[in-house]
Amino acid sequence: MTSREKEILEIIKSNPMISQNELADSLGITRSSVAVHITNLLKKGYILGKGYIVKEESYVCILGGTNMDIQGFPKSNLILKDSNPGEVKVSLGGVGRNIGENLTKLGINTNLITVIGDDVYGNKILEESRKLGMNMEHSLILQGYPTSTYLSILDDKGDMQVAISHMDIYDKLTVDFIKSKKHVIDNSKLCILDTNIPKEVIEYTVNNHKDTVFFLDTVSTTKAKKIKDLVHYFHTIKPNKYEAEMLSGIEINSEKDFKKAAEFFINKGVKQVFISLGEKGLFYANEDISSFINNPSVKVVNATGAGDAFVAGLAYSYYNEFDIETTAKTAMTAAILALSHENTINPNMSVNNINNKMEELGLC
Known part of the structure; x- marks a missing residue:
C-alpha cells in the first residue's frame, strides 16, 4: 500500500x-x-x-474512561490525618484504558473510544498507547480541558483507602460524538462499556447498536446507578456484591441470594453474570448453571487493577468462545496476576502466564 x-x-x-x-x-x-x-x-x-x-481485523471496542493514576503507598500502617512516609507513583489508568491494555497484552486488537485533554498527560496516554499497539484514533482530544486524573491512597496491604477523582472531562463525551463512531461500534466483536461515561451516552449506545454484544464494567455502586434501567442490554455484567444488590434490589446474604440475584439479571436478558466477592472468590451464572469459585490464597501487592484485568479476561474468553466455567477461571486468574504486581497493569500479563498460573493454582 x-x-x-x-x-x-x-x-x-x-x-x-x-x-x-x-x-x-x-x-x-x-x-x-x-x-x-x-x-x-x-x-x-x-x-x-x-x-x-x-475490511478490518476482528477487534474489541471499549467505550470508557482514561486517566492518569497517582498512587500513594505507605511504608507501614497507614495513619489517617497525618503525613505517612512512603512512595508516590504516577501511571496510566482509567477503567476502559486499563481493560484495553490488558486485552492488548492478551493479543486482542483493541479500539479505545475515550476523551482526553490536549495536555501533557493526554499526550503521554497517546504515546504509550501507540507503543503498546492499542488503537486510540477514534478517541476525542479536547483543547483547554485537563485529562482525567485519579488520586488514590493505599494501605500497607495494597487496598485503596481513599481517592479523589477529577473526571469532569468525561461530560464532554457527547452523543453527537458517539454517533460519528457508529461504524467502530457496529463492526466490533464486542463492545465494553464502563460507567465513567455519561448516562446519555451509554443509553444512546446500547439503544442504537442492537446487533452489538455489550459487556458492562459497573466501576462503582454510585456510577452503576446510571445503568440500573439499562442492564437488560448487556450480554455480560461484572458487579461486586454491593453493586449487584443495588442493580437487582435483592439483599445478598447467602448462596440462595446470589442465585436469586443472578436469576433476576438473566430474566432481564443478561447472558452471563459474574459477581465478585473480593478475597472470598467469585459467583458466576448463566441460564444453565451457577457456581462459586473460592479465591486461591495469594499475596496482594496492589489491588487497584484486579477488576480491570478480570473484565479483560471475560472479553478474551468470549472472543475465544470459552464456556462460562473456563471464562470464570480465566478472568479470575487474570485478576490474580494483576494483584501480584505493584503496577496497576502487570507488565507480565499474557496468555501464557495466565495458563501457567491457572495450572499452578489448580484451576485447569
Missing part, C-alpha cells in the same frame, strides 16, 4: 460515507486521482465494494 493509499484509507475509516470530491478537497488532489487510488484499494482488498466498507 502506498503512502497516499494509506492516507485515503484512514480518512475513509473515520468517515465511510465521504465522497470522492470531498476526499480530493481534503487531500489537495484531483477527483480522478482519488478514483485511481480507490480502485487500487479495491483491488488490494482493503475496501470491500461500494460505500467504502473497510
Whole structure:
C-alpha cells in the first residue's frame, strides 16, 4: 500500500460515507486521482465494494474512561490525618484504558473510544498507547480541558483507602460524538462499556447498536446507578456484591441470594453474570448453571487493577468462545496476576502466564 493509499484509507475509516470530491478537497488532489487510488484499494482488498466498507481485523471496542493514576503507598500502617512516609507513583489508568491494555497484552486488537485533554498527560496516554499497539484514533482530544486524573491512597496491604477523582472531562463525551463512531461500534466483536461515561451516552449506545454484544464494567455502586434501567442490554455484567444488590434490589446474604440475584439479571436478558466477592472468590451464572469459585490464597501487592484485568479476561474468553466455567477461571486468574504486581497493569500479563498460573493454582 502506498503512502497516499494509506492516507485515503484512514480518512475513509473515520468517515465511510465521504465522497470522492470531498476526499480530493481534503487531500489537495484531483477527483480522478482519488478514483485511481480507490480502485487500487479495491483491488488490494482493503475496501470491500461500494460505500467504502473497510475490511478490518476482528477487534474489541471499549467505550470508557482514561486517566492518569497517582498512587500513594505507605511504608507501614497507614495513619489517617497525618503525613505517612512512603512512595508516590504516577501511571496510566482509567477503567476502559486499563481493560484495553490488558486485552492488548492478551493479543486482542483493541479500539479505545475515550476523551482526553490536549495536555501533557493526554499526550503521554497517546504515546504509550501507540507503543503498546492499542488503537486510540477514534478517541476525542479536547483543547483547554485537563485529562482525567485519579488520586488514590493505599494501605500497607495494597487496598485503596481513599481517592479523589477529577473526571469532569468525561461530560464532554457527547452523543453527537458517539454517533460519528457508529461504524467502530457496529463492526466490533464486542463492545465494553464502563460507567465513567455519561448516562446519555451509554443509553444512546446500547439503544442504537442492537446487533452489538455489550459487556458492562459497573466501576462503582454510585456510577452503576446510571445503568440500573439499562442492564437488560448487556450480554455480560461484572458487579461486586454491593453493586449487584443495588442493580437487582435483592439483599445478598447467602448462596440462595446470589442465585436469586443472578436469576433476576438473566430474566432481564443478561447472558452471563459474574459477581465478585473480593478475597472470598467469585459467583458466576448463566441460564444453565451457577457456581462459586473460592479465591486461591495469594499475596496482594496492589489491588487497584484486579477488576480491570478480570473484565479483560471475560472479553478474551468470549472472543475465544470459552464456556462460562473456563471464562470464570480465566478472568479470575487474570485478576490474580494483576494483584501480584505493584503496577496497576502487570507488565507480565499474557496468555501464557495466565495458563501457567491457572495450572499452578489448580484451576485447569
